[in-house]
Amino acid sequence: MNPHNLKRSRNDTSLVLLTRKFLNMLQQSKDGVLDLNLVTQELNSSKRRVYDVTNVLEGINLIKKIYKNHVQWLLDVTHPKEVRFVNPSWMHLYASHKGEGVPFSYTLTTMS
Template identity: 70%
Template sequence: FMCTIQHHSLFEKSRCDTSLGFLTQRFAEMLRRSADGVLDLNLVAQELNAPKRRVYDVTNVLEGIQLIKKKSKNFVEWL
């Protein structure tokens, strides 16, 4: 299913905003924008307004299919 941009109050989140597919799309956009292909997962969680656990769900899948790898504790890099 496809997520569309929706306007919500400050505290309201739709299911779409927190779906793994949507977070993965936004994560990939952040990777493409990064100058060196490296992301700080703390900053990712903050920018995506998502719990770090959800960010780890995304990175675990991408690491499993060998698109990224862990560089250090809180950093991943594009392969």
């Protein structure tokens, strides 16, 4: 087997893809609560990458930490309308504007 075939593509390791998978897990979780240790195992990702996702989602008030290694979704996951508005590309916007002094809330409102 060629070791180069074992490498993951950039798409497989992107924050956008990880965010989509994370949000799917949140939607399917009981009471919107996730154990981040299970997330890292199931998504085959490092804890640091998962924390990158959770820190941004927490920063825009979509999730909150409820205790060590557990987060809870703040929207009603039983209503797809509420969940549908979450656009994983916001992660990229947040990261790109973070150092520029542009308020993230302004970025979100100008996207509509």
